[in-house]
Amino acid sequence: MLSGEVSERGGSQYRERMELLERTTDIPDPLTPYLAVDRSRPRHECWVTGHMVAGLDGTAAINGRVGALSTAPDQVLFRRMRQIADVVLVGAETIRREGYAPIQLPDDVQAHRRAQGRSSNPPVVVVSRSLDLDWSGRVFTEASPDARTHVLTCATADPDRLAEAERAATVIVAGHSSVEPEAAMQALADRGHRVVLCEGGPRWLGELVAADRLDELLLSVSPLMGGDLLPVSVAPPGAGIAQFELKSTLVEDHTLFLRYEAARTVGGAARTEDGTA
Numbered sequence: 001m002l003s004g005e006v007s008e009r010g011g012s013q014y015r016e017r018m019e020l021l022e023r024t025t026d027i028p029d030p031l032t033p034y035l036a037v038d039r040s041r042p043r044h045e046c047w048v049t050g051h052m053v054a055g056l057d058g059t060a061a062i063n064g065r066v067g068a069l070s071t072a073p074d075q076v077l078f079r080r081m082r083q084i085a086d087v088v089l090v091g092a093e094t095i096r097r098e099g100y101a102p103i104q105l106p107d108d109v110q111a112h113r114r115a116q117g118r119s120s121n122p123p124v125v126v127v128s129r130s131l132d133l134d135w136s137g138r139v140f141t142e143a144s145p146d147a148r149t150h151v152l153t154c155a156t157a158d159p160d161r162l163a164e165a166e167r168a169a170t171v172i173v174a175g176h177s178s179v180e181p182e183a184a185m186q187a188l189a190d191r192g193h194r195v196v197l198c199e200g201g202p203r204w205l206g207e208l209v210a211a212d213r214l215d216e217l218l219l220s221v222s223p224l225m226g227g228d229l230l231p232v233s234v235a236p237p238g239a240g241i242a243q244f245e246l247k248s249t250l251v252e253d254h255t256l257f258l259r260y261e262a263a264r265t266v267g268g269a270a271r272t273e274d275g276t277a
């Protein structure tokens with residue numbers, strides 16, 4: 001892959017100067033810039049990284065699935081990024097459509113994690129209000145005891161489904177009538193999960209963004225257009241504008257890999273008349 005470091009821009013002030021990100025530095029391992037990020041000092045309860053892929057038109061799915069959007073280098077990076085995670089967080093609709101399995105990292109990575117006192121593999125954490133999930137699915141039945149799949153749900157969940165969920169997974173209730181991102185991240189942090197990798201989907205990611213809980217976004221831009229009318233993040237009603245700063249770029253096989261970190265959240269009142277922050 002070819003990389004470009006993005007220089008600091010001195011706060012949010014616009015300097016009327018553009019920079020050409022040239023294809024200058026060939027890096028042997030694309031994971032290097034991602035592993036170098038210090039995620040030990042999160043702004044809130046834990047560090048939350050979103051990892052998403054979009055088409056050039058911003059689409060997040062093709063015919064309800066993400067696979068056709070993802071190029072070969074994106075698929076490799078997507079799998080490998082899981083090694084940074086204490087947990088892999090996913091919205092229920094993504095689990096239903098994509099048919100998740102437990103995360104299985106390569107043996108050497110598992111050994112390295114164990115040596116650091118971490119679980120061999122990060123557990124999957126599913127967010128669901130309805131608890132309308134297939135409990136016979138691999139993500140529940142094939143998870144190892146040290147990486148048992150978790151379900152994040154809310155207090156008003158159906159009691160029968162809740163009982164079913166408790167048989168198949170570790171259940172965390174975080175919120176009354178919906179899972180509240182702040183309570184959910186606190187509950188994960190209380191269990192020692194400090195680095196949360198959110199793999200979507202767009203609706204759950206939008207809730208994290210609206211609650212100012214997204215610290216980092218890894219966005220792969222795939223060289224195609226024409227997918228579903230679904231952006232990579234769906235803002236819930238009333239959400240403010242969240243701002244991010246570009247930290248690094250990589251490119252391979254016509255796919256652009258962007259790494260952003262949260263700058264600050266700008267609510268509606270802070271916006272100027274022309275819509276800029």
Ligand SMILES: NC(=O)c1ccc[n+]([C@@H]2O[C@H](COP(=O)([O-])OP(=O)(O)OC[C@H]3O[C@@H](n4cnc5c(N)ncnc54)[C@H](OP(=O)(O)O)[C@@H]3O)[C@@H](O)[C@H]2O)c1
Pocket residue numbers: 051052053054059060061063064065066069090091092093094095097098127128129130131132153154177178179180199200201202203204205207230232234
């Ligand atoms: N481009 C990418 O990188 C990418 C990544 C992931 C997924 N996708 C695509 O995105 C689509 C699915 O995404 P999506 O946005 O429709 O769904 P999603 O975010 O995966 O899941 C939405 C579901 O999560 C649960 N949920 C979300 N917020 C909640 C809250 N505050 N409290 C309780 N439960 C909550 C609800 O589950 P219940 O309905 O069970 O209550 C809700 O229906 C698929 O087409 C998938 O292929 C794309």
